Amino acid sequence: MQTPQMQSRPEKKRLKVRLKAIPELVWIWILFAGAILAMPFGFAARWLGLRREHKLRLLMKSRGRLMSWRQFLDAMHERGGTCIEERFSPKGPVRFWWTPENVYCESPHEIIDWFTMRKGRRAEPFIRWCRERYTSADGGSAALVETWGVTKKEIYELWSKCRSEASTAQWVEVAPPEIVPRRPGQ
Secondary structure, X not given: OOOHHHHXXXXXXXXXXXXXXXXHHHHHHHHHHHHHHHHHXXXXXXXXXXXXXXXXXXXXXXXXXXXXXXXHHHHHHHOOXXXXXXXXXXXXXXXXXXXXXXXXXXXXXXXXOHHHHHXXXXXXXXXXXXXXXXXXXXXXXXXXXXXXXXXXXXXXXXXXXXXXXXXXXXXXXXXXXXXXXXXXXX
């Protein structure tokens, strides 16, 4: 025969288990609601980014500094010059600019790889010089390349050709000033 104390122990255990499950259920609903609310913000951020790029293309077109991918390929093969790949993050967005100048010869600053460039301030003089001289919408001289519909394979093929010693065309990757850390030592 069971005593009243023995009967209440399993009931107390069940109650504790149920009470422990309540915060977990609340967290599940909070995370679910957060995911649902984050989706429109993600779409809005993407739309704003695409709109910003579209406005830049229109501005460059109005200033005569926009070229198609075909024009870019012809210029790189015939006249050489430099493709400036302005990369905001590893996943993008990426802007391609063309200048008839050889950036490696013209640059008064050290040119380092993009990953190192975006992590610290060591390359900031080159980044700022490149923006002022080539990629600035207001005073730059490079032409923005329209890459809509161009596959990554085509871009990589051109990149690999520019890396060969026989090529007169150059390729340089640049981190935009907007992503350079603000505080020293970052």
